Amino acid sequence: MTMMRWLLAVAMGLMWPAATAAQAACADDVAQAASREQVSYTSGAATVRGLIYRPVRANGAGVVLLHGARGLGSDAATFDPHAIQLASRGYHVLVPNYYDAEPGKARRTARDMRVWRRAASDGAAWLAEQPGMEAGRVALWGYSLGGFLSGETAMEADGVAAAVSVAGGLDAGEAGRDRRAVPLLLIHARRDPVISPASTRRWGDDLQHRGAMVEVQALDWEGHGFDGPTWCDIFGRTRAFLDRTVIGEGA
Numbered sequence: 001m002t003m004m005r006w007l008l009a010v011a012m013g014l015m016w017p018a019a020t021a022a023q024a025a026c027a028d029d030v031a032q033a034a035s036r037e038q039v040s041y042t043s044g045a046a047t048v049r050g051l052i053y054r055p056v057r058a059n060g061a062g063v064v065l066l067h068g069a070r071g072l073g074s075d076a077a078t079f080d081p082h083a084i085q086l087a088s089r090g091y092h093v094l095v096p097n098y099y100d101a102e103p104g105k106a107r108r109t110a111r112d113m114r115v116w117r118r119a120a121s122d123g124a125a126w127l128a129e130q131p132g133m134e135a136g137r138v139a140l141w142g143y144s145l146g147g148f149l150s151g152e153t154a155m156e157a158d159g160v161a162a163a164v165s166v167a168g169g170l171d172a173g174e175a176g177r178d179r180r181a182v183p184l185l186l187i188h189a190r191r192d193p194v195i196s197p198a199s200t201r202r203w204g205d206d207l208q209h210r211g212a213m214v215e216v217q218a219l220d221w222e223g224h225g226f227d228g229p230t231w232c233d234i235f236g237r238t239r240a241f242l243d244r245t246v247i248g249e250g251a
Contacts (some may be wrong), residue, residue, distance in 0.1 A: 115126030
């Protein structure tokens with residue numbers, strides 16, 4: 001890749017310098033054993049760009065990380081070191097820019113949400129076909145709007161084995177009607193001024209009534225964004241959940 005293309009990719013939030021991975025080190029980090037590259041896949045009539053993190057030693061499972069309402073460029077630097085860590089532990093990780101399928105906007109319509117859910121499910125299907133993947137072992141993970149999309153997409157996409165929602169809830173959108181027995185982990189701050197904990201809990205109740213196996217975990221944190229140690233905690237909880245529900249370790 002030329003320097004000009006690399007700079008353009010960084011500006012678009014589709015690639016980050018390798019040094020980023022060291023900026024959010026967690027106490028339980030393992031040695032990096034993964035690569036990062038730009039990819040794209042088709043969703044409807046759109047081409048969705050993103051990054052894939054490929055493990056040196058695959059465990060057969062994968063996870064799609066969905067950005068929040070401010071876009072991939074806003075969340076890229078936060079996601080990158082944790083995606084590297086997931087991949088270094090064996091997971092294939094896809095980080096798509098689902099706004100390629102439909103641009104983000106302040107007032108979201110039902111159509112927008114459908115397009116973004118399709119981009120998420122198409123990303124999961126694309127990831128499932130990558131070398132080293134095993135059937136039925138793709139999960140979704142999302143933050144804020146992405147968290148709401150991850151949970152609702154998991155309810156309608158048979159190819160999704162589990163989902164994690166961080167700071168997601170009914171404040172982000174209207175609950176769907178699909179019914180499915182899929183394990184879902186909803187993580188929220190004790191106090192969140194954007195997506196209220198009450199809306200997360202109401203959403204969890206709704207998902208459970210629709211057949212999902214829901215776990216709700218509260219963080220000792222106030223706010224919609226998180227600091228470095230809290231992100232480490234979130235991804236630690238994420239790995240434990242995925243290891244148990246997607247890999248089957250410790251079940």
